[in-house]
Amino acid sequence: MEDKLIRLAQKGDKKAMEKLLQRNYPILKGYLLKITRNEALSDDLTQEVMVRAIMKIHKYKPRGKFSTWLITIGTNLFRDKIRKDKRLVFDDSITKDESTNSLEDQVMIKESIRDINSIIQKFPEEKRMVFILKHYYGYRYDEIAGIMDCPIGTVRSRLHYCIKEIKNHVKDVDDDG
Structure with a gap:
């Protein structure tokens, strides 16, 4: 199913791209929140990853999961952010609620x-x-x-x-x- 969405998104299908991003958003957001320990920064990075994914979907090669590609983009953006801004503030109180x-x-x-x-x-x-x-x-x-x-x-x-x-x-x- 994900492969089909990827192919459609690469052909310019906006609904397919939207579904791909919606399905992978929680994984990406959770990962970025855990590594940044900063809610605002993780929000910013998540949005930036989503924009880059939309712009570069045609370059995606399905070697692994789509979420892996998004996480790779997010990891690189976070590394760039750390190099550029040494004053980042991290929140030590982030935990996941298991209702x-x-x-x-x-x-x-x-x-x-x-x-x-x-x-x-x-x-x-x-x-x-x-x-x-x-x-x-x-x-x-x-x-x-x-x-x-x-x-x-x-x-x-x-x-x-x-x-x-x-x-x-x-x-x-x-x-x-």
Whole structure:
């Protein structure tokens, strides 16, 4: 179904393009919110990615998911933004609400997410992006390498660093408690 929408969008079908963007908007927005930790910036970047996707749909080559292409564009825009503006402000309180769980479950989930978010927010951007792509969105190593424009070994190394840091943090908390 997505392949058909892509072909139609590449031929200039505006409805197909609109459907593609609507279907992939939550994935892109969620990713950008997690890596930027800034609601306004993630909104701006999401809109910019959407505009670029519309303008460059004819260049899209279906090697992976359409959302992967959008995330790649978003990652590059975020990197450019960081290089240009060192004064970016990040919000440490962003969490996802899971309304389908009981109140107790929601509290436990929010605490766990908050703990992990507080740890990964301290990671350098490149490591944080790899962690989010793998563990929040389930991308494979080769897909992440394509998005990040780096070798698979670098992806593995960055993930190893992240997991080690999280384990160290959990161990420190357990030792203190």
